[in-house]
Amino acid sequence: MNMALDNAGSEQLVEQKIRDFIETLLGGTVVSTDRLPRWRPAWNMELQRGNEILKLHIRGDRGGDVSPFPxxxxxxxxxxxxxxxxxxPVPHIYGFCEDxxxxxxxxxxxxxxxxxASDDAExxxxxxxxIDAMVAMHQLPLDDFVAKGIALPEGAEAISLAGLDAYYPLYARNKTRPQPLLEFAxxxxxRNVPQHRSKPSLVQYDSGQYLFENGKLTTLYDFEFAMIGDPLADLASARMRDNYEPLGAPFKQLYEYYQQVSGEPPEPDVVRFHTTLFSTVSTMQFSSTVATPKPGDPHDTYIEFDIALRRVVVHALAESMGVAIETPASSIKPTGPNAELLSMLRDAVEQVEVTDPFQSTKLNAVRKIVEYLGKADAMMLELQAQDMREAQALLGQRFEDHQKMEAALESFVTTAGAEHDLPLLTLFASQIERRVQVFGSTAIGASASHIDLPPL
Structure with missing residues (x-):
């Protein structure tokens, strides 16, 4: 069953099946069910067994083809x-529901x-x-994880590129249009793989996710992308997350603490490499869902991820190359030719009344897409025209349309040598920075407008 289906009948059936499974698995009666208003299916439930109330979290299948792992x-x-x-410290697993x-x-x-938290000291x-929990995870023996089917990379290149090797088949399988920025990255x-990182560890890969209560860390969570690779990949992804979910202290200070606890030497260039790698594979993961949207997908979330992650890719590459990104001069038009129709659409959305919190979340997603569409109506053709002018100047040829330009640019970047890195980065930086100028004031573009890579 596709858990992304959200009509009332299928939702009730899904929840009833989960409750039945839990009651059979653990005994007792499910007395509370709370569907969480998230972009992927999740519930909190309470199970009563005699005088005991067991609090459970249910993590469902989000559907769609966006996971690198079968x-x-x-x-x-x-x-x-x-x-x-x-x-x-992770949540205890009670069982796995099959249907x-x-x-x-x-x-x-x-x-x-x-x-x-109560103060900065806390x-x-x-x-x-x-960081203590992360280091403990990185120092675990790997045999049990390998026995469960997690791939064990061998050699420095395979260890460094474990994330890329995991995500690339998903990207290649679903690719429907040229992706010149991703192919450049x-x-x-x-061409820049660290050749000395030869000790693999279990890594969360989408790290920086923990809960706390009363000054104590209670759990790490979200291990759907866990793999065996370079432990510094976790520092890189935590560094990226610190931008919108602060870790609790300056990243530089935490990286120094990681070195102290783990015994690892300082390797800021490797952390920068993995910042580029993690942002690249994360963009690859959602690239096809944005290029070829499918009904039922959380489109607002995927577009938000796409624009923010592409900007991180560009900034991470610039950091690794030691160059600064300049903000292009742009003239932003507030409305486009469909302004009146979009105004009517906004009005129609605002007239929809829902009381269910989950349905309210979905209605808000529609609002975000309509807002984004208004900016696209005003500026997308100009953005594409400017992209084409810059690509034509770089490649020395003219193009009939934007997609043919992207195809030619992708063909060029796949074999381009280091001598082309700076002009290509400049081109891609101009493209994404202009889009942030246009969409950064929207709810979907807000994440992209605030990206920042903490210093190392």
Missing amino acids: DDLRREADTLALLGQQGV PLAIVMQAVPGTRDVSA RLSLAKQY LNWLR
């Missing part, structure tokens, strides 16, 4: 179970919002507790 939900459950057995696919796990108390303590990454 059977990713079961893989995550296995990984969490192994981590818990070896003392890493619909879902992990039944402990609902761990706490919040991720470090602004809720925030620093929490951040250090998180892939070319650069393959």
Whole structure:
């Protein structure tokens, strides 16, 4: 069953199947069901067994083809179970539901919002507790994880590029249009692999995610992309997350603490490499869903990810190359030829009344897309025209349309040498910075407008 289906009948059936499974698995009666207003299916439930109330979190299958790993939900459950057995603070896994696919796990108390901590000293303590847990995970033996099917890379190149090797088949399988920026980043990454990183570790890969309560870290969470690779990949992804979910202390200070606890030497260039790699594969992951949208997908979320991650790719490449990104001069038109029709659409959306929190979340997603569409109506043709003028100047040829330009640019970047890195980066930086100027004031573009890579 596709868990992304959201009509009332299918939603009720999904929830009933999960409740039935839990009651059979654990005994007792599910007395509370709370569908969380997230972009992927998730519930909190309470199970009563005699005088005991068991608090559960249900992590469902988000549907769509956006995961680099087959059977990713079961893989995550296995990984969490192994981590818990070896003392890493993660939710306890009670079981795995086959229909619909879902992990039944402990609902761990706490919040991720470090602004809720009592003061800066507590925030620093929490951040250090998180680093302690990360180091403990990185030092685990790997045999049990390999036995569960997690690939073990061998050699420095395979260890450094574990994330790329995991995500590339998904990207290649679903690619429907040219992706010149991503192909440029892939070319650069393959030419700049750290050749001395020869010790693999289990890495969360989408790291920086933890809960705390009363000054104590209660759990790490979200291991759907866990793999074996370079442990510094976790520092890179935590560094990116720190931009919108602060870790609790300046990243530079936490990286120094990581070195102290782990015994790792300082390797800022490797962290920069993995920042570029993680932002690239994350963009690859959602590139086809943006290029070829499918009904039922959380389109607002995917577009938000796409523009923000592309900007991080460009800024991470610039950081690794040691160059500054300049903001292009742009003239922004506030409205386009369909302004009146879009105004009517906004009015129609505002007239829709819903009381269910989950449906309210979906209605807000529509509002965000309509707002984004208004900016696109005003400026997309001009953005594409400017892209074409710059690409034509760089490649020395003219193009009939934007897609043919992107195809020619992709063909060029896949084999371009280091001598072309700076002019190509300049071109891609201009493209994404102009888009942030246009869309950054929208709810979808807000993340992209605030990206920042903390200093190392």
